[in-house]
Amino acid sequence: MAVPIAWYLILSAALFSIGVFAFLIKRNIITIFMSIELMLNAVNLAFVAFANHWHQVSGQIFVFFVMVVAAAEAAVGLAIIIAVYRSRETLNVDQINLMKL
Amino acid sequence: MTEVSPALRILPEILLTVTGVLVMLVESVLGVKTSRKPLGALAIFGTLATLVASVYQLQLPAGTAFFGTVQSDAFSVFFHLVIGGIVLVTLLVSLDYFEGHSSYVGEYYALILFGAVGMMLMTSSVELLMVFISLEISSISTYILAGYRKRSATSPEASIKYFLLGSFATAFFLYGIALCFGATGSTNIYEIAKGVAGGASPLLLTVAFGMMLIGLGFKVSLAPFHVWTPDVYEGAPAPVVGLMSTAPKAAAFAVLLRIAYGAYGTLAHVWMPLIWILAILSMTIGNLGALTQRNVKRMLAYSSIAHAGYLMVAFTALAPMGIAAASFYTAAYAAMNVGAFAILSYLSGFDEKRTNLSDYAGIARRHPVAAAAFAVFLISLIGIPFTAGFFGKFYVFTAALNSGNAWLAVIGLLNSGVAAFYYLRLLAQMYMVTEEQTVAPDNVHARPAFVLGVAILVLAVFALGIFPNRALRLARAGAATFAAQATAAQNISAAVLPR
Numbered sequence: 001m002a003v004p005i006a007w008y009l010i011l012s013a014a015l016f017s018i019g020v021f022a023f024l025i026k027r028n029i030i031t032i033f034m035s036i037e038l039m040l041n042a043v044n045l046a047f048v049a050f051a052n053h054w055h056q057v058s059g060q061i062f063v064f065f066v067m068v069v070a071a072a073e074a075a076v077g078l079a080i081i082i083a084v085y086r087s088r089e090t091l092n093v094d095q096i097n098l099m100k101l
Numbered sequence: 102m103t104e105v106s107p108a109l110r111i112l113p114e115i116l117l118t119v120t121g122v123l124v125m126l127v128e129s130v131l132g133v134k135t136s137r138k139p140l141g142a143l144a145i146f147g148t149l150a151t152l153v154a155s156v157y158q159l160q161l162p163a164g165t166a167f168f169g170t171v172q173s174d175a176f177s178v179f180f181h182l183v184i185g186g187i188v189l190v191t192l193l194v195s196l197d198y199f200e201g202h203s204s205y206v207g208e209y210y211a212l213i214l215f216g217a218v219g220m221m222l223m224t225s226s227v228e229l230l231m232v233f234i235s236l237e238i239s240s241i242s243t244y245i246l247a248g249y250r251k252r253s254a255t256s257p258e259a260s261i262k263y264f265l266l267g268s269f270a271t272a273f274f275l276y277g278i279a280l281c282f283g284a285t286g287s288t289n290i291y292e293i294a295k296g297v298a299g300g301a302s303p304l305l306l307t308v309a310f311g312m313m314l315i316g317l318g319f320k321v322s323l324a325p326f327h328v329w330t331p332d333v334y335e336g337a338p339a340p341v342v343g344l345m346s347t348a349p350k351a352a353a354f355a356v357l358l359r360i361a362y363g364a365y366g367t368l369a370h371v372w373m374p375l376i377w378i379l380a381i382l383s384m385t386i387g388n389l390g391a392l393t394q395r396n397v398k399r400m401l402a403y404s405s406i407a408h409a410g411y412l413m414v415a416f417t418a419l420a421p422m423g424i425a426a427a428s429f430y431t432a433a434y435a436a437m438n439v440g441a442f443a444i445l446s447y448l449s450g451f452d453e454k455r456t457n458l459s460d461y462a463g464i465a466r467r468h469p470v471a472a473a474a475f476a477v478f479l480i481s482l483i484g485i486p487f488t489a490g491f492f493g494k495f496y497v498f499t500a501a502l503n504s505g506n507a508w509l510a511v512i513g514l515l516n517s518g519v520a521a522f523y524y525l526r527l528l529a530q531m532y533m534v535t536e537e538q539t540v541a542p543d544n545v546h547a548r549p550a551f552v553l554g555v556a557i558l559v560l561a562v563f564a565l566g567i568f569p570n571r572a573l574r575l576a577r578a579g580a581a582t583f584a585a586q587a588t589a590a591q592n593i594s595a596a597v598l599p600r
Contacts, residue, residue: 039272
């Protein structure tokens with residue numbers, strides 16, 4: 001018996017929410033970056049579920065592009081994180097506060 | 102009708118990509134000590150060729166290519182010209198900016214060009230997959246550009262803040278696309294429009310629009326999503342701020358226009374209130390925030406939030422007029438804001454020694470020409486007649502009034518009054534306060550490329566303020582391409598849901 005699409009969507013929404021909350025409460029830049037990746041993968045799950053629902057392959061193609069872009073983003077992001085660590089010697093966002101809001 | 106070659110539909114993007122790749126290739130061949138200026142000149146010529154190619158696209162009949170993913174029409178050409186112009190001036194202004202300070206100048210030009218490819222593709226794509234990819238091309242390039250003064254402490258901080266919040270926003274935008282796909286079974290703007298008109302789940306569609314609005318709201322720094330703006334603008338190099346406060350925003354606004362009017366045209370009553378709230382919040386928070394700032398770059402950052410709010414006012418107007426007003430406003434805003442940051446980069450130099458309001462005391466006596474140009478841009482930002490800013494605001498508020506949004510126009514005008522105060526405070530500081538003796542004499546020289554770039558911007562500010570008709574006609578032609586789609590969607594709606 002096939003799993004109803006709603007279950008996939010609930011899982012996807014839950015993962016996305018966990019990602020959002022982790023982004024807001026975590027203090028280490030790497031962990032914050034990981035929570036963004038979690039959000040992107042939650043979206044991927046939603047895409048695949050909808051693609052199956054509509055019998056449209058375009059949703060699955062979208063997922064490939066999301067993964068490629070996430071890889072590019074990770075490459076740039078980690079490079080920026082290294083640049084920050086070199087100038088501050090910390091990865092705690094509370095200490096990266098030369099410019100106040 | 103003759104078939105247009107698909108390559109012609111993305112000719113400007115092809116030219117920019119080829120130039121960017123050439124810059125990267127030549128960069129690797131040049132010696133360590135060699136000046137990178139020829140690469141800058143190459144990039145400038147590539148951008149000029151792109152502008153010509155965009156004008157050429159105007160003669161093509163509007164249409165799509167590459168399986169309906171990109172569309173070239175008057176609307177995309179208008180935004181191509183705005184973005185191309187911003188890139189051209191940014192390259193001219195930064196040609197001498199890095200001299201002797203950074204060994205990665207070749208990559209700087211290439212990144213600007215690649216970023217511009219993404220921004221231009223955003224304005225011409227009618228497929229959300231394409232929008233997503235080009236949004237990322239433009240974003241990833243600007244994340245790196247924001248951190249270009251990497252030996253300073255603030256620049257990597259600006260870069261990481263921009264990167265984290267930008268990626269966060271992208272995830273929201275992406276979730277919106279996924280929900281939109283779930284509701285309509287397609288990611289093509291026209292297919293979505295059919296689905297929206299044909300009665301696809303309104304709840305799912307509304308949530309999807311809200312998510313996409315959050316994502317794009319972050320990119321254009323609309324008010325509840327603006328927190329990153331002042332920090333990033335303060336830390337990033339001034340010429341880069343000029344670029345990233347205008348070009349990616351123009352592109353994101355073009356995407357928002359395509360989604361709101363192209364795909365969601367028949368659900369306008371649902372998204373209109375959201376836009377209302379964002380417009381009022383952005384204008385008010387932006388202007389009140391700018392009042393309290395002592396740092397000039399932060400002040401201009403808050404002012405850019407306010408200007409994004411004025412632009413959102415145009416979104417609430419009726420379709421053709423609102424789109425034309427919004428398009429015109431992006432062009433006017435680009436001319437004056439790039440100009441203001443260009444002058445900032447000139448006066449404060451690579452190590453940004455003039456940051457506070459008090460550092461600009463009596464600068465008119467020491468740098469009369471630069472101060473005069475700065476004054477022109479600030480006057481335009483206030484919105485005084487005969488400048489681009491005046492007509493931009495004029496069209497936006499007239500469009501709002503004609504669509505019965507009198508209250509929004511009134512709030513906007515009140516905000517413009519508040520805004521005048523902090524721009525005038527800077528002007529007064531420049532012209533009326535006598536210079537403090539403690540400031541060391543600086544030896545900044547205006548190079549020809551910089552003068553040319555600023556001259557182009559001053560001319561653009563006056564041209565858009567005195568003879569706005571040519572730009573406005575193109576903006577209206579762009580808006581007209583939406584009208585045709587809207588009627589088509591209405592017809593489907595009428596056929597599916599008989600009343």
